[in-house]
Amino acid sequence: MARREYTVTEVNNYIKNLIASDYVLSNILVKGEVSNCKYHSAGHIYFTLKDEKSSVSCVMFRGKTVHGIDFRMEDGQEVVVAGSFGLYEVAGSIQIYAEKIIQSENKEGKLFAEYNKLKEKLSEEGLFDFEHKKAIPPFPKKVGIVTASTGAAIHDIESVAKRRNPFVQLILYPAKVQGEGAALTIIKGIKVLDEMGLDTIIIGRGGGSIEDLWAFNDEALARTIFAAKTPVISGTGHDVDNTIADYVADLRAPTPSAAAELAIPDVMTHIRKAEAARNVLDNRMKAMLNEYDLRLKNYRLRLERMSPERSIYDKQQYLTEVTDRLNALMQDKFRSYKHRFEVDTVRLNSLSPTAKLVGGFGYVVNESNEPVLSAKSVSPSDKLEIIMHDGSIKVKAVN
Secondary structure (H helix, E strand, O other): OOOOOOHHHHHHHHHHHHOOOOOOOOEEEEEEEEEEEEOOOOOOOOEEOOOOOEEEEEEEOHHHHHHHOOOOOOOOOEEEEEEEEEEEEEEEEEEEEEEEEEEEHHHHHHHHHHHHHHHHHHHOOOOOOOOHHOOOOOOOOEEEEEEEEHHHHHHHHHHHHHHHHHOOOOEEEEEEOOOOOHHHHHHHHHHHHHHHOOEEEEOOOOOOOOOOOHHHHHHHHHHHHHHHOOOOOEEOOOOOOOHHHHOOEEEOOHHHHHHHHHHHHHHHHHHHHHHHHHHHHHOOOOHHHHHHHHHHHEEEEEEHHOOHHHHHHHHHHHHHHHHHHHHHHHHHHHHHHHHHHHHHHHHHHHHHHHHHOOOOOEEEEOOOOEEEEEHHHHOOOOEEEEEEEEEEEEEEOOO
């Protein structure tokens, strides 16, 4: 069997989609030495990340440099790059699209290394696998919240709940979400709420640095989330990096308010959907009725065309049209014959000898009715006849 031939673009598209669908490559930390670092005039940073044996191209676009890097990167520096792998289709080269870059020798770099190590461990154990994710109930009655009792997170969640569905009961477990012992209180909160038979549990806090969010990168917390019977939504308010809790949770939200929107459906949305569905049904019914009405009219017209009465009318009309055309043809023929007759009459009259005998002119014939062409051909006593335009005169030659 002959193998199919692919274009370069098709192959690159396939590789690009393959890389984009890989769970590890879509959110990864890579440590290495910087080389070929170039700050582009457009604001992008292009560089190569290498170690003793390999290298990979990297780019950080201008929109990411505002919050993604806080130092001037130079060749020879050792950095940790957080981002995703992708294929630059034009050149067919694989590169890292950097979301955040930190120097590996600082405290934040060490935390990233710990984070990455734990992430790989839990990923290998299957705690991040999608087949273990529990579905979020579409119409919850009770929603638990594990977050600080003061601060923007709880107020945002309450505001969203009131706006979307004020009948949902919110149960708060006040927890410490930052600093020493924070992970333990979050774990306890999840366990307490998990035993209450709630529909959904929201955990989270507002955004912050990696140190502020470190409680959500705790291994024991990750395993508690995984073991919970109740679906857990994680909303830590940090768009640049996901926490370990985000990966283990059944659903991840970028902010606490977004987590509330995912947990609590907007009842008005369902009402609008029902109204939209009713409108769609009404429009379809109207369209069907219009279609059937049009069909009925077409059938009626076809029946009218096929009726004997209509056939007689059509034949009568045809006969009338044929008669009119025949009369017109006969009139044309008559006019043509009349014109030809008039022309022939004029021509014949012009050829008639008598037509020229006017004004006293005439011509002479002998008794044999032959024309007399010369006076010398006439003898005395010859009987002659003078033909004029209005008659003839018989004469006798005298000399």
